[in-house]
Amino acid sequence: MTAKPLDPTRTDRTAWITLATLAAAYGVHALDRSIFTLLVEPIKRELALSDAQLGLLTGLAFAIFYAALGLPMARLADRWNRKRLIIISIVIFSAATVASGMAGGFVSLLLARVLVGIGEAGPTPASVSILSDRFPPARRPLAMSLFIAGALCGTTAGLLAISLFGANVSWRTVFWGAGAGGLIVALVVALVIREPQRRATEAAHEHFGTAMAGLLRIPSFRWISIGSGLFSALIVSVQGWVPAFLTRSHGFDRNHIVLFLALAWGVGGVVGVTVLGALTNWIRKRGGPAVLISVAGLIVVTVAVLAVALSTPSTPLCVAALAVAFFLMPASQGPTFALVQDMTPPQRRATATALLQLISNGIGLGLGPLATGALSDALRPHLGSASLRAALLWVVVAAGAAGAAAMVLAARRIVGDLAREDTLARAPALEPAAS
Missing domain, CATH: 1.20.1250.20 (MFS general substrate transporter like domains)
Known part of the structure; x- marks a missing residue:
């Protein structure tokens, strides 16, 4: 039905x-x-x-x-x-x-x-x-x-x-x-x-290549995808290497790590994505650029908190900072998914989501953990057991800074992209910025 x-x-x-x-x-x-x-x-x-x-x-x-x-x-x-x-x-x-x-x-x-x-x-x-x-x-x-x-x-x-x-x-x-x-x-x-x-079906039978080209021609879509991928590289690196970091630098055993991740990443992440998602609903009233700037700010704050977690010798401070970071990290996906849907004609929405995930996962899964591991190996002769701590910190700062910059560039283009006649004809526009 x-x-x-x-x-x-x-x-x-x-x-x-x-x-x-x-x-x-x-x-x-x-x-x-x-x-x-x-x-x-x-x-x-x-x-x-x-x-x-x-x-x-x-x-x-x-x-x-x-x-x-x-x-x-x-x-x-x-x-x-x-x-x-x-x-x-x-x-x-x-x-x-x-x-x-x-x-x-x-x-x-x-x-x-x-x-x-x-x-x-x-x-x-x-x-x-x-x-x-x-x-x-x-x-x-x-x-x-x-x-x-x-x-x-x-x-x-x-x-x-x-x-x-x-x-x-x-x-x-x-x-x-x-x-x-x-x-x-x-x-x-x-x-x-x-x-x-569906609210528009006139192009439901368009060629696959046409749909892909139409999405990739949108500058803000490209920048959002790149920014999401770079932030994903940060997230996947932290998820993949924090257990080893906690073991090597703070003496955690496997059971404590699993329990900490369940509470911090699971419970904390659910609360964070819900609270910050509701906040984004309010920010969205000021328009698409405000949402993307808030995502860039979220990335910057996450990098700062992770820098504390990875730099401090204090185990309680490290755990507290990681918990805050896990509260923040998942919160960017909801707003970016929503913005991509807003700028996309209804008959391309699933394709847009899959393309966003492909680019994001390609950058995140392809670069993040590998770069962290390779950098840790390269630094080990100089830093010993602290090499993983340094490698994670460098990857977090580099990926986070680049990801935030990409979101700012997307914010500069999104209003113009949504104003294109071929997009506005079949997709709901963002609400205008508040005066």
């Missing part, structure tokens, strides 16, 4: 129910992705895997298919029924997660991870597109922030489950439970979500 078109003056109960359901779907998406990295050691012992095989399972086996299929899946979402695509995708990656728990060796586990990557390529662009049709522009920053909070809840659930039950429950049982939860969420999506009517 297709729902009625969105009333641009209000947000009804259906919109909030849709948001809660899609956030839950994003949560199982994040849970299925995160638990594998937390279960590497017991999987390695039971299946007798090498570190190289584990690297393939945690990285390329998932990432190649996830990245390669992101844009085709998004284009399908722009042309086809988004609800059905989300359901099919959740069923695929949830069933593959269950299959991961049944793996008898490297090959079967590799095939399961490939299927997880294929399934997880579909839901996010389609979900963001649906939410953009359900929520008017003035409320999109908060809606997108709450959607992002769903992923943080999923990651937190994985961390807490491993922390509380990891020693007493088989890794296979964890996969089976996570996969079963995903299948239940797929059923809820089927029963609850209604496909909204």
Whole structure:
């Protein structure tokens, strides 16, 4: 069934129910992705895997298919029924997660991870597109922030489950439970979500290359994507290397690290993305440039707080500063998702989300952790065990400064981009700046 078109003056109960359901779907998406990295050691012992095989399972086996299929899946979402695509995708990656728990060796586990990557390529662009049709522009920053909070809840659930039950429950049982939860969420999506009517369909059959070229011709879209990628490099580097940093520099053990990440990144991140998403709704009344300047400011403050965490010899101060940074770091995604939806015609919205994620993940995952590790190795002969601390600090400052600058450049172009006749003809404009 297709729902009625969105009333641009209000947000009804259906919109909030849709948001809660899609956030839950994003949560199982994040849970299925995160638990594998937390279960590497017991999987390695039971299946007798090498570190190289584990690297393939945690990285390329998932990432190649996830990245390669992101844009085709998004284009399908722009042309086809988004609800059905989300359901099919959740069923695929949830069933593959269950299959991961049944793996008898490297090959079967590799095939399961490939299927997880294929399934997880579909839901996010389609979900963001649906939410953009359900929520008017003035409320999109908060809606997108709450959607992002769903992923943080999923990651937190994985961390807490491993922390509380990891020693007493088989890794296979964890996969089976996570996969079963995903299948239940797929059923809820089927029963609850209604496909909204798109507000423009005249170009629904445009060529894929035309859609891509149209997006890449928007200067502010390019700068937002680059800025998001650079900030992602900072975030992924911190996520990937802070556990080792806490172990080497502050003597943390594995259980304390998992519990700290669950509370700081999970709970703190959810609170941060919700509170700052609501604040962005207010900032948005002053126009798109104000939102992007606030994101740039968020990045600068995050860099400053992380600089304290990485520089201080005091463990309590380090932990407190990291907690503040984890409160801030996820908050940029909601506003940037919302702005990209505002500047994009409805028939390109899922494609725009996937392209933003592709550029962001390409820069973030491709540069951040690798640059940190390589720099730490290069500094080790001079700094010894402090090399990781210095490498993280340099990457955080460089990526953060460049990311903030990119957001400022986007702010300078966004009003002109939204004023283009071919964009305004089919996309809702941002509210004018307050006088």
